[in-house]
Amino acid sequence: MSINLHAIRIDKGNIDKNSLVELLSIDNDFLENVEYFRPDTLELGFENEAERVSEEIFDKFKDSLEDDESYAIEGMFQKVVLLKNFVTQSSTTKSFDHTIVETDFEYILILALDLEQF
Numbered sequence: 001m002s003i004n005l006h007a008i009r010i011d012k013g014n015i016d017k018n019s020l021v022e023l024l025s026i027d028n029d030f031l032e033n034v035e036y037f038r039p040d041t042l043e044l045g046f047e048n049e050a051e052r053v054s055e056e057i058f059d060k061f062k063d064s065l066e067d068d069e070s071y072a073i074e075g076m077f078q079k080v081v082l083l084k085n086f087v088t089q090s091s092t093t094k095s096f097d098h099t100i101v102e103t104d105f106e107y108i109l110i111l112a113l114d115l116e117q118f
Contacts (some may be wrong), residue, residue, distance in 0.1 A: 003118050010111040015065055015073060018057040023051035023080055023109055027087040036085065053083070073107050074100060081111065092116045 008023045029036040030050040037049045046052040057079045061072040081088045081098050088096045094114045101108040 002111040002115045004115060006109075006111045006113075008111075010073065010107045010109065011104055012069065012105055012107065015058070015069065015076075017058040018051065020054035020057055020076060021050045021078055023111070024086070026111070027085075027090075029085060029087075053080075070102060070107075073109075077088075077109050087113060 004026075006023070006026050010019050012067075025031045025048075030053065031048050034042070038052070040095065041049055041052050043054070046055075057076050060079070061076050063077070064072045077098065077100060080086060081096065083089065087093055088111070090099075092115055096111065096113045096115060098109070100110045
């Protein structure tokens with residue numbers, strides 16, 4: 001068994017269109033593998049698919065950030081882990097779990113992946 005654990009820290013009150021880039025970047029298909037990017041991602045000025053998806057998810061939740069930031073970050077995190085092409089949905093991922101730890105100053109997004117060994 002191979003468990004990969006990722007913890008992404010996001011400051012409270014500082015959530016923006018790039019807040020999920022680090023989380024999305026754990027999957028190379030969103031960061032480096034251009035063949036997996038949508039055809040117009042680079043043309044639209046994004047450096048990679050992680051930037052594009054982070055901004056798209058942020059746009060869906062930005063209106064709720066002022067009303068209930070905790071709810072918004074939970075929704076954003078849920079959207080990422082359920083993305084069709086994200087590592088959590090890969091055939092090499094046997095299972096995954098995720099949670100958010102909220103402190104006085106930040107959210108810590110925790111993602112545990114149980115990956116197939118080759």
